[in-house]
Amino acid sequence: MKTHLFFLFILFIQLPLRSQSDYPKIRISEDIELIKLSEKAYVHVSVSEIDGFGKVSSNGLILVSKDEAFLFDTPVTGSQTETLVKWIADSLKAAVSTFVPNHWHEDCLGGLDYLHSKGVKSYANQMTVDLAKEHGKPVPQNGFTDSLQLNLYGEDVYCYYFGGGHSTDNIVVWIPSEKILFGGCMVKDIYSKGLGNLSDAQPEEWAKTIQKAIGKFPEAKIVIPGHGGIGGKELLQHTKELLQQYLKIKMAKEALIIIDIQNDYFEGGANPLIGSLEASENAKALLNDFRERSLPVIHIQHFSTRVGSTFFIPNTKGAEIHENVIPVGGEKVIAKNYPNSFRETDLLEYLQSNHITDLVICGMMTHMCVDATTRAAKDFGFTCTVIGDACATRDLKIQGSVVAASEVQKSFLGALSYFYSSVLTAKEYLVKME
Structure with missing residues (x-):
């Protein structure tokens, strides 16, 4: 009997604890929905037209504590970002104080100009700062190199750069108290059959980067990709397998x-x-x-x-x-x-x-x-x-x-x-x- 119980326990801990459909959803506009992960963490999901790709659904992360909130990735447009920030203020009674984008593409920092107009402080990988300038995108105010540590009323937040992937500058965000890893576009959702937009990608480097993420966050319970459904650590493994398949085909x-x-x-x-x-x-x-x-x-x-x-x-x-x-x-x-x-x-x-x-x-x-x-x-x-x-x-x-x-x-x-x-x-x- 003990053997059977042990087997069931091992099987249980290997499975994702909850699927995306298990979390409460909040519709705040026609094109923005929130997924409530906990009392402090929300995924914002927005739908926007992106040149060359049509209507695309993109994910970002909100961390809130007391009267303050951190935002990781904006929706594509300034107007969507305004809608999101106002909802945070009205419904969560918190003001967005700090922003960090995953990388330089518009589905990460398209609403940054609006945030700056409201006095929000922005931080980014220095490569993201440089690329945003080069491509005429809104430019984050402060750059970092390998990592950045933030604190929200005792909640530690870590931003890491492990190497190139979906883009040369993509980072990940780790919130240890929530066991949440925001991987952004470097991580693919479980239903993805390919790696998506590779126009700025470094597939060979990406394979090394995703392996570093797998090794760094064994305790991750919730993993958030840049697009598609949230999941657990299986998303990291799935992305690794897609990269292996891609590199094999490339031969x-x-x-x-x-x-x-x-x-x-x-x-x-x-x-x-x-x-x-x-x-x-x-x-x-x-x-x-x-x-x-x-x-x-x-x-x-x-x-x-x-x-x-x-x-x-x-x-x-x-x-x-x-x-x-x-x-x-x-x-x-x-x-x-x-x-x-x-x-x-x-x-x-x-x-x-x-x-x-x-x-x-x-x-x-x-x-x-x-x-x-x-x-x-x-x-x-x-x-x-x-x-x-x-x-x-x-x-x-x-x-x-x-x-x-x-x-x-x-x-x-x-x-x-x-x-x-x-x-x-x-x-x-x-x-x-x-």
């Missing part, structure tokens, strides 16, 4: 190439194809998968410059990339003038310099640019997978006869699958990657 990297999914190929465009909308939806599913796994995406955009061209004319709406596959920050966009995406572009140089070996290819038209690009890629030594239902084509004519688009599609995909590429549906590919 033999796969990339998605989306070819010419542009407005002229859709209804109302100058050269509409058969099934272009359905193909673009499948391409969108692939794009979302590559983004979730933090893998490279290359968008190919055709511009017709020859005399007599009737579609993809430069500086026209028809030449713009379709809304289903719009590039976001950091994704490579290559302009071309020929069916072969490698011809007179930097595509080959880009793939080789990023050590990419495997290509997943989709786009339009199947019988032209998809075909020409796939054959060239194979000749350059790449392993290719064409996603057939994320490609589209049109009826063709030969010697007075019409060849239906469906037959063109099957013929060209069949030819590619004979030697140049494997051919899968989007569903088959996505299931394979699970």
